[in-house]
Amino acid sequence: MSVSALSTPRALGGVSGLLQVASLLGLVLLLLKAAQLYLRRQWLLKALQQFPSPPSHWLYGHMQEFQEETELQPLLKWVEKYPSACARWLWGTKALVLIYDPDYKRWSWGDQSHDSYRMLIPWIGNGLLVLEGQTWFQHRRMLTPAFHYDILKPYNMRTKVDMGLMADSVRVMLDKWEGLINPDSHLEVLGHVSLMTLDTIMKCAFGHQGSIQTDRWSDPAEEGSPAEGARAGEGEEQEAPGFPGHPPLRQKPLVVRPHLPSEWLPFRDHLDQMPYITIRIKERYDGGGDGMLPPDRHLPCYPSGILVPWWIGARSLTPPVLAPVLSLQVFDPSRFAPGSDRHSYAFLPFSGGSRNCIGKQFAMNEMKVAVALTLLRFELAPDPSRVPVPIPRVVLKPKNGIHLQLRKLL
Numbered sequence: 001m002s003v004s005a006l007s008t009p010r011a012l013g014g015v016s017g018l019l020q021v022a023s024l025l026g027l028v029l030l031l032l033k034a035a036q037l038y039l040r041r042q043w044l045l046k047a048l049q050q051f052p053s054p055p056s057h058w059l060y061g062h063m064q065e066f067q068e069e070t071e072l073q074p075l076l077k078w079v080e081k082y083p084s085a086c087a088r089w090l091w092g093t094k095a096l097v098l099i100y101d102p103d104y105k106r107w108s109w110g111d112q113s114h115d116s117y118r119m120l121i122p123w124i125g126n127g128l129l130v131l132e133g134q135t136w137f138q139h140r141r142m143l144t145p146a147f148h149y150d151i152l153k154p155y156n157m158r159t160k161v162d163m164g165l166m167a168d169s170v171r172v173m174l175d176k177w178e179g180l181i182n183p184d185s186h187l188e189v190l191g192h193v194s195l196m197t198l199d200t201i202m203k204c205a206f207g208h209q210g211s212i213q214t215d216r217w218s219d220p221a222e223e224g225s226p227a228e229g230a231r232a233g234e235g236e237e238q239e240a241p242g243f244p245g246h247p248p249l250r251q252k253p254l255v256v257r258p259h260l261p262s263e264w265l266p267f268r269d270h271l272d273q274m275p276y277i278t279i280r281i282k283e284r285y286d287g288g289g290d291g292m293l294p295p296d297r298h299l300p301c302y303p304s305g306i307l308v309p310w311w312i313g314a315r316s317l318t319p320p321v322l323a324p325v326l327s328l329q330v331f332d333p334s335r336f337a338p339g340s341d342r343h344s345y346a347f348l349p350f351s352g353g354s355r356n357c358i359g360k361q362f363a364m365n366e367m368k369v370a371v372a373l374t375l376l377r378f379e380l381a382p383d384p385s386r387v388p389v390p391i392p393r394v395v396l397k398p399k400n401g402i403h404l405q406l407r408k409l410l
């Protein structure tokens with residue numbers, strides 16, 4: 001009898017013993033994980049018990065109610081049914097607290113956790129939006145002066161030197177529209193507008209020369225063209241995920257704009273003379289008091305707490321007795337007219353507190369310039385065959401773009 005024939009059963013016994021130990025260990029780990037998930041869910045259920053929500057499945061939460069196409073509709077129904085806030089279960093141990101009652105102003109904005117923004121780091125870098133604590137504070141303090149009203153002025157108005165960088169970018173976009181339209185055509189404008197805003201920020205913040213709007217590879221009008229397919233294969237830069245028409249954001253900044261020369265300081269402020277455009281922009285952008293939240297509880301006490309600016313608008317701009325059609329769906333700029341009776345926390349497109357949008361004045365200026373220059377050149381009408389379908393993503397966005405009929409004014 002050979003030695004190997006004798007040792008084989010012993011070796012096999014050793015291997016199966018090891019396998020048994022490994023599967024036992026695996027089972028223990030699995031049980032531990034299950035117990036951990038169970039405890040987390042119990043903790044969540046307790047933490048969220050004050051927030052109403054329709055019944056949810058223990059594993060896939062409210063997922064069945066939200067199909068991508070029609071996601072906004074169930075959300076609006078919830079706003080109608082639960083007037084201040086509610087909980088939306090994503091799956092077993094993940095839930096969102098949605099808050100849309102302006103009376104929750106006592107919540108500390110500043111303490112809002114930015115944990116959920118970590119997934120954005122590979123995309124937009126470790127910038128102000130995702131920073132926290134002392135580092136955020138230092139960076140915010142350093143950047144705030146760059147967004148001061150007086151610093152922003154030269155970007156948007158006629159000065160001795162310049163018509164304004166924002167106006168330049170808008171003009172490039174409008175010139176392109178002129179070349180693209182004909183009397184019967186409609187135009188998808190969202191891609192163009194996104195590219196124009198990117199152009200503006202690259203010029204204003206990084207001193208970028210030229211216009212990315214006229215670079216052939218970034219022209220939204222060419223989307224889907226054979227040329228684009230060929231370019232994609234050539235290893236050139238692709239568009240940034242989620243930003244149609246935008247090239248990837250660069251890791252290293254371009255040349256940072258130095259201090260502006262003093263002759264750029266403005267002597268005329270056109271923007272302050274546009275009250276009607278301002279209230280229309282605010283209306284387009286909009287989309288606690290009942291003891292649900294104890295006064296000493298702050299947002300981070302709740303898992304994944306988010307404040308939904310356009311929801312706050314949807315809820316609080318509605319008359320006290322909720323109308324069947326929520327105010328979000330009715331365009332009524334008079335709500336923002338001076339002297340109108342509006343809750344001071346009802347308009348929060350730029351958030352509030354210390355983590356509010358540092359670029360809000362910049363963005364408002366840019367919108368005013370763009371709207372004013374566009375209306376001087378074109379008459380706009382919605383394309384009835386392609387009504388924009390809003391879908392709630394990081395921000396509320398139209399699903400298939402914004403299609404308009406444009407007519408050039410003589």
Ligand code: HEM
Nearest residue numbers: 128129140309349350351354355356357358359360362363
């Ligand atoms: C219409 C345009 C804009 C809207 C609606 C908007 C909205 C917001 C909101 C709601 C926040 C708070 C996010 C949060 O805390 O979860 C925010 C933060 C921020 N926004 Fe904007 N924003 C706009 C344009 C801009 C522009 C043009 C810039 C830069 C030039 C900018 C830079 C920032 C930065 C850096 C933060 C983070 C601030 C911090 O955490 O200290 N935003 N924005």
